[in-house]
Structure formats: C-alpha cells, structure tokens
Amino acid sequence: MTRQEQTFVMVKPDGVSRGLIGPIITRFEQKGFKLAAIELLHIDRALAEQHYGDLKAKPFFGELVDYLTSGPVCAMIWQGEHAVENARALIGKTNPVEASPGTIRGDFAMDIAGNIVHGSDSPASAAREIGLFFGRHAAPHSFDLLGVNPIDHGGEHTVH
Numbered sequence: 001m002t003r004q005e006q007t008f009v010m011v012k013p014d015g016v017s018r019g020l021i022g023p024i025i026t027r028f029e030q031k032g033f034k035l036a037a038i039e040l041l042h043i044d045r046a047l048a049e050q051h052y053g054d055l056k057a058k059p060f061f062g063e064l065v066d067y068l069t070s071g072p073v074c075a076m077i078w079q080g081e082h083a084v085e086n087a088r089a090l091i092g093k094t095n096p097v098e099a100s101p102g103t104i105r106g107d108f109a110m111d112i113a114g115n116i117v118h119g120s121d122s123p124a125s126a127a128r129e130i131g132l133f134f135g136r137h138a139a140p141h142s143f144d145l146l147g148v149n150p151i152d153h154g155g156e157h158t159v160h
Ligand SMILES: Nc1nc(N)c2ncn([C@H]3C[C@H](O)[C@@H](COP(=O)(O)OP(=O)(O)OP(=O)(O)O)O3)c2n1
Pocket: 055, 060, 063, 064, 093, 094, 095, 112, 113, 115, 117, 118, 119, 120, 121
C-alpha cells in the first residue's frame, strides 16, 4: 500500500528560456515521481495574481507577477509518495542563496527574483493550483500521460 499524493510544479519563465525544463523533469523522474500532466503556456496577469494571491500584500508582488508573465511557463502535475514535501525538498529554499547545492534552486539559480521553479507548499495549495492551471476552463489542452492512474485532487489517495 502506497500513500500517493499529487503536487503542482511550474518551471518559471527564466527556467524555460534557459532550457531547464529537461534537467528539472529529469530530477523529478530520478527521484521517483511520475508525471501526471504537463503543459507549456503563457499565463496572463489574472492567473499569476490568483496563483500568488497569498503574497498580494508583499512589496515585490508586482515584480513577481511581471516575472511570471514574462514568457511561457511549464506547468506540471507530479505524483508520488508525500509528493508535496518531496518536491519542496528537491526544489530547495525559496532564496537560491540559501538553497543547498544538490537542490534545483541551489544548482541552477542565483537570485530570489529568478528562482526558476515553483512547487506547492501544502496538499491544499496543490489542489488549488492544480485546479487553477489544469481545471477545465484554465487549461483546456492539458493532458494526462498514459500509465498514470487518475487521482483525486483532494489530498491523499491510496493505491494497492
Ligand atoms: N522579486 C522578488 N522580490 C522578493 N523580495 C521576493 N521574495 C520572494 N519572491 C518570489 C520568489 C518566490 O519564489 C515567490 C514566492 O515566494 P514564496 O514565499 O511562495 O516562496 P516559494 O519558495 O514557495 O516559491 P514558489 O511559491 O514555489 O514560487 O516570490 C520575491 N520576488
């Protein structure tokens, strides 16, 4: 019996333009995650503002929305055991200056305003963000890869 979970991961515009989608996907696959959905899309300000709604009061919010809408992003759903926590560990600390070498931000990023990748910070955030990016209206062209079992976005799921 395996405790399965899904998390939302997004390669930010600087990660996409630097050609880091491949290396980031490789790290998730090497760790043992299964890719459940993927889409390259250029998001609008409304979606960026919704995605980072909890940071609206921060002084850098405008800059953050500019950053996220500056080019295409690669939105993904990754599935596995304790997916949210495992993904956050793989990604590393928010500020690349503090992110350990061996983490994605620790190895590929220099500055907090360009930290190349996003990962949900809780199962509730994952469900919300998956709904935002892969809900019927937000992302009509998203697709599921073969071989991955559908899973509820409500949190944990048990696979026998
Ligand atoms: N331009 C700018 N200036 C800042 N001072 C700043 N602080 C944070 N951020 C960006 C970088 C973060 O990735 C993002 C959201 O911050 P959060 O606290 O949610 O960090 P987290 O590691 O969860 O990052 P993601 O949500 O996975 O993207 O705001 C700043 N930008």
